[in-house]
Amino acid sequence: MDRGNSKHSPRVDEQMSQEVNGLVQGPGTGGSRVDESRQPEPAGEDQPEPTTAPAGELRTGSPQGMSSSDVEARSRLGRFITMTALPGDRDTLVANARDNDAPDDIVAALEGLPPGTRYQTISEVWAALGHKNETTRW
Secondary structure, eight states: OOOOOSSSOHHHHHHHHHHHHHHHHOTTTTOOOOOGGGSOOOOOTTSOOOOSOTTSOSSSOOOTTOOHHHHHHHHHHHHTSOGGGOSBOHHHHHHHHHHTTOOHHHHHHHHTSOTTOOBOSHHHHHHHTTOOOOOOOO
């Protein structure tokens, strides 16, 4: 059973396929036949090369009050504490992190939490470890 396009003839479909072939395959496949107007112009001699992180941050969209490295570190902590451990106290969090094969630095940080305090979220644990969470935007 042929599943051709009912809006174009096979000849038009083939022509359209050839027109986008260079865009789909890219220039690394033995040369590109992309229309010259579609290729980006190189930077001028006195212009800086384009970059995906011009301000130095590797990630955009970090919450207000946190850097991208803070977000990554909090996420790393959250990977080793499952939701079954929350709400939980220090001993519950340490046991859960060890069960999830957490690195020694995370286990040591959790062991430094004050005893008897129950934490509801990873953000509360993160704040108790002395780090900043995002600020609320109103």
